[in-house]
Amino acid sequence: MTDEGLVITGISKSFGGVRVLRDVSLRARPGAVTALIGPNGAGKTTLANIVSGFERPDAGRIDVSGHDLTRRGPDRRATAGLARTFQNLEIFTGLTVIDNVVMGAYGRGGAGLLSAVVGLPRARRADRRARAAAEELLDRFGLTALADAPVESLPFGQAKLVELARVLALEPRVVVLDEPVAGLPAESVRAVGEQVTRMAGAGAAVLLIEHNMRLVMEISDHIAVLDHGELLMEGEPAEVRADPRVIEAYLGPDADRIAPRRES
Amino acid sequence: MAVSRIRRWRPTTPVITAVLLAAMPLIFISDFARAIQLRFCVMLLLLTGLNFINGYARMSSLAQAGFYGLGAYTAGILAARLDVPPALAFVAAPVLATVAALVIGAASLRLRATYFTMATLGAGYILYILFGRMTGVTGGPNGLLGIPALSVAGIEISGPLPMYVLAAVLALLGVVVAYNFERSRAGRALRALGASEPAAVASGVRAFRLRLFAFALSGCYAGVAGALETFDATFVSPSSFGFLTAVLCVVGLTVGGAGRAAGPLIGAALLTALDELGTEYAGYEMLIVGLVFLVVVQAFPGGVAGAAGARWPRRGARPAVARATEGSAS
Numbered sequence: 265m266t267d268e269g270l271v272i273t274g275i276s277k278s279f280g281g282v283r284v285l286r287d288v289s290l291r292a293r294p295g296a297v298t299a300l301i302g303p304n305g306a307g308k309t310t311l312a313n314i315v316s317g318f319e320r321p322d323a324g325r326i327d328v329s330g331h332d333l334t335r336r337g338p339d340r341r342a343t344a345g346l347a348r349t350f351q352n353l354e355i356f357t358g359l360t361v362i363d364n365v366v367m368g369a370y371g372r373g374g375a376g377l378l379s380a381v382v383g384l385p386r387a388r389r390a391d392r393r394a395r396a397a398a399e400e401l402l403d404r405f406g407l408t409a410l411a412d413a414p415v416e417s418l419p420f421g422q423a424k425l426v427e428l429a430r431v432l433a434l435e436p437r438v439v440v441l442d443e444p445v446a447g448l449p450a451e452s453v454r455a456v457g458e459q460v461t462r463m464a465g466a467g468a469a470v471l472l473i474e475h476n477m478r479l480v481m482e483i484s485d486h487i488a489v490l491d492h493g494e495l496l497m498e499g500e501p502a503e504v505r506a507d508p509r510v511i512e513a514y515l516g517p518d519a520d521r522i523a524p525r526r527e528s
Numbered sequence: 529m530a531v532s533r534i535r536r537w538r539p540t541t542p543v544i545t546a547v548l549l550a551a552m553p554l555i556f557i558s559d560f561a562r563a564i565q566l567r568f569c570v571m572l573l574l575l576t577g578l579n580f581i582n583g584y585a586r587m588s589s590l591a592q593a594g595f596y597g598l599g600a601y602t603a604g605i606l607a608a609r610l611d612v613p614p615a616l617a618f619v620a621a622p623v624l625a626t627v628a629a630l631v632i633g634a635a636s637l638r639l640r641a642t643y644f645t646m647a648t649l650g651a652g653y654i655l656y657i658l659f660g661r662m663t664g665v666t667g668g669p670n671g672l673l674g675i676p677a678l679s680v681a682g683i684e685i686s687g688p689l690p691m692y693v694l695a696a697v698l699a700l701l702g703v704v705v706a707y708n709f710e711r712s713r714a715g716r717a718l719r720a721l722g723a724s725e726p727a728a729v730a731s732g733v734r735a736f737r738l739r740l741f742a743f744a745l746s747g748c749y750a751g752v753a754g755a756l757e758t759f760d761a762t763f764v765s766p767s768s769f770g771f772l773t774a775v776l777c778v779v780g781l782t783v784g785g786a787g788r789a790a791g792p793l794i795g796a797a798l799l800t801a802l803d804e805l806g807t808e809y810a811g812y813e814m815l816i817v818g819l820v821f822l823v824v825v826q827a828f829p830g831g832v833a834g835a836a837g838a839r840w841p842r843r844g845a846r847p848a849v850a851r852a853t854e855g856s857a858s
């Protein structure tokens with residue numbers, strides 16, 4: 265069976281009578297970065313919430329690797345190999361950097377509640393394995409020196425990297441990233457970009473929501489444009505950049521030079 | 529850099545607790561001191577239990593006094609009225625308190641934080657009213673009398689010192705279990721859930737189940753505390769399990785340091801001291817509580833344990849932070 269990656273089919277969603285998404289269908293293939301772009305309020309985050317199970321669609325379905333996850337809660341979707349980050353930084357304050365990353369692997373299973381309380385050897389072994397994997401990820405993100413620091417002591421850019429490392433700890437098949445580089449300095453943008461490319465290289469299906477067009481054009485294999493809750497078009501980066509509808513709705517006439525800015 | 533390699537051993541909370549619980553009865557030996565020491569163990573159990581839900585999960589339960597009372601009355605009624613062997617009555621107390629926590633938690637833990645607090649306040653108050661009003665079963669406001677001495681396998685545990693030893697062993701066990709839990713996968717998940725529910729759930733944490741587990745643990749600990757209280761005092765009256773106790777538990781834990789292993793220990797010490805102050809300066813103790821609470825919450829959001837942790841950070845923490853800020857500056 266070939267892995268289908270993430271398949272979004274006919275998703276519609278209204279909030280109190282306001283249509284936010286209208287019959288959106290989209291695919292994110294394994295091993296590729298699929299970008300989802302569009303103006304503020306287009307419905308990108310809403311779609312990410314529906315994909316990850318935080319919001320229920322009015323119609324449509326979500327499949328991951330051939331499994332229909334539409335009726336599953338967000339926690340069960342993590343177990344099925346779907347990981348996500350959030351537009352607003354969501355980290356585990358009060359935990360160390362390494363524990364933040366170890367937490368990312370929670371959905372992959374481990375010792376049960378009771379054996380944890382009693383401190384059974386099996387629970388300890390499973391814990392050591394998760395820690396070793398997290399150490400490897402920290403190394404990859406250049407965060408090894410910070411492993412035992414409280415995560416809230418990190419500057420924003422590094423906290424964002426921790427969030428990304430946490431997502432990878434799940435060894436996900438599908439990754440949804442909601443604006444991973446918003447507010448980051450240039451060198452962090454590059455670091456995040458490299459890691460996203462690497463995720464896809466390792467076989468994950470990456471759905472990247474992002475306003476930074478330079479990054480999107482550089483690392484995406486496929487781009488979909490959402491406008492007012494509808495899919496405006498999709499295609500390869502060059503096609504999207506040249507499409508008059510996209511230029512009008514989102515990019516503006518200076519698409520080649522200027523990345524659209526968003527107020528935050 | 530080399531300095532951070534040296535792992536200076538620091539006493540953990542279970543070790544400090546063990547030393548404290550072992551030293552106290554050797555240093556202060558009067559019956560009066562014994563009563564205070566036992567009170568400390570009971571408080572330690574109550575706050576260590578409450579720390580699961582109010583500390584690690586960062587929810588605010590006001591039901592701890594209700595579970596405490598339920599434990600006390602379960603043990604008392606079974607032993608005094610139904611002639612259940614005292615040891616069995618003792619064990620039944622945490623079992624029933626756990627079941628009550630599961631039921632109340634199942635009904636309230638899907639609510640948002642503030643509503644959960646209101647629900648636990650209501651549940652705790654209903655229990656308190658039942659203790660006072662079900663006169664036929666509980667003895668009502670006059671209290672429940674005729675509680676027999678506790679005996680395990682034919683050995684009677686009565687009198688100040690044996691009761692204290694039992695209380696100390698149970699309190700230490702409670703602290704060790706909580707300490708293991710905090711460091712375990714489930715404990716980490718509970719703390720993560722308290723810090724960011726979306727990120728925890730997106731990592732696969734079953735939020736409701738885990739919170740229910742934490743709440744049940746808090747009920748269980750309160751049940752043990754109640755049973756100890758009953759067999760020590762050989763008398764149960766509703767007045768110990770009302771709103772004031774519920775609030776004092778929350779205040780004690782918050783001032784001690786909610787969500788930190790040492791928090792319940794510090795909080796229990798403060799509440800026990802307050803108890804003694806209260807008998808000397810009756811009427812003014814709540815004023816003291818209010819003032820201390822205000823000052824600590826303003827000045828040290830992490831409680832006393834949090835402030836101490838910032839002053840003496842865990843190994844590795846400080847150099848790492850220094851490196852982090854250097855990194856961002858360059």
Ligand SMILES: Nc1ncnc2c1ncn2[C@@H]1O[C@H](COP(=O)(O)OP(=O)(O)OP(=O)(O)O)[C@@H](O)[C@H]1O
Nearest residue numbers: 279284302303304305306307308309310311351526
């Ligand atoms: N829970 C909600 N209730 C009501 N309206 C909502 C809700 N969530 C989102 N919306 C509305 O849905 C629309 C789409 O919002 P969404 O956050 O999905 O946009 P977005 O494409 O992610 O925008 P941005 O680029 O600014 O992040 C907006 O008009 C927003 O106000």
Ligand SMILES: [Mg+2]
Nearest residue numbers: 308309310351
């Ligand atoms: Mg958004």
